[in-house]
Amino acid sequence: MQPHVGLLASPGMGHLIPAMELAKRLLTHHRFTVTVFIVTTDSTTTRSHILQYTSSLPSLNILILPPLDISHKLGPDATLAARVGLTMFDSLPSLRSSILSINPRPSALIVDLFGTLAFPMARDLGMLTYVFITCNAWFTAVTVYLPVIDKQMEDRHVYHHEPLRLPGCKPVRFEDTLEPFLFRDGPMYEGYLKAAKDIISADGILVNTWQDLEPAAVKALMDRDVLGGIPERAVYFVGPLVRGREAKPEEKREEVLRWLDEQEVESVIYVSFGSGGTLSAAQIAEVAWGLELSEQRFVWVVRPPVEEDVSGSFFQVKGRKELERLDYLPEGFVERTEKVGRVVPLWAPQAEILGHASVGGFVTHCGWNSTLESLGNGVGMVAWPLYAEQRMNARVMVEELGVAVRVEGLESESEGGVVGREEVGKVVRRIMVEEEGKRIRKRAKELKVSGEKAVSEFGSSHHSLCLMTKDFLNYVEAQSL
16 A cells, blocks of 8 residues: 655645645655645635646645635734644644545645644644745754754844854844844744744645755754754755746747747746735835836736735735736836746746746745746846745745845845845846846856756755655655554
């Protein structure tokens, strides 16, 4: 009998996509039976995004749990973490009944950062528990170290803005810190601390990165004596797990891809702030004017402005037709730029765009999924972090790996200001036409090869997932004796 695992994906494409990629790898390379449980607020949209996975892998079991509306339970100022956390908590009864309906039931449950709420239920059903961290190893190190951190050092970080020092890793500068530290006396911090304790109690931790990308953080996480609380050989580095390009007949390819076919190699900048990222009306206008000033060809995925909420598209309630209107862009922008750019409302086939030969740069919010997709296609980045751990990701890409330039002025943006059009135009030209951009693209292509090697048959990430498989099978065998 094949080993059977369940994967629980919390809302958001940044969680769903890595979960689906992990499921595919367990199914096709490690002979697992896999059931993916998807928590969503919009089952129709989610179903359309996963069709590409299930069409080629009919043996992959997908269960979309009934969508939930939690809007009446939280105030309008509730944080993204609170919304996702409550959605996951309210989904637990449906998850339990779904697991009990499967025969044979999964022997393990793999969850993301927001899914650790399911651990008591999974253990009650006799399942092993794993966490799949869809962020980098540095973020993982901060998280597992949190329960044992020196509180005086944490005070100096929070109140005096000193760097947060981590054993075996680079320190976290206050300007790059995680949001829970900014609200240390509130529920966001308490929720993060509880999740951290749940994570180090798991039977294993999987991280969507690879050893050669983050050697110091990986080494710290592999040594149980450095950060504390991590069982021996319980951390598995299995990345990069990212979407591949989907081959489509010409008549089914999106118009933006056909437009890209007509452009010169590495001549187009791709602009997207992720499935949840949003900008203010004033900031959207400055991005538009900046793209014009740069005089570069572009593809820009746009969403309506949301004031004072950079993750405002994560839980979207407006109708699609309303969202596709472009009347918030500067007057005449679309018409003036129709020969050099494409404005795409709401969604674009990102994997295919980043993999297109004509794309030479990516203005990104630095979500880890988008970051890995960019590296996986050898595309340099303009780092424009918005929320969550994205500032940490940006620092890694800019200062350590040399595959991105960073937008200046984001600190004023967080205080209600905007990044001006001159800065937008400048960073786009830096990545697209200056010598710096050429060096960045060269380095990104080197990391593309490194990532491909890691997940190949003899690579470090493939080997790590084999270890996880072996440990899991030993447990299942011991339980059957």
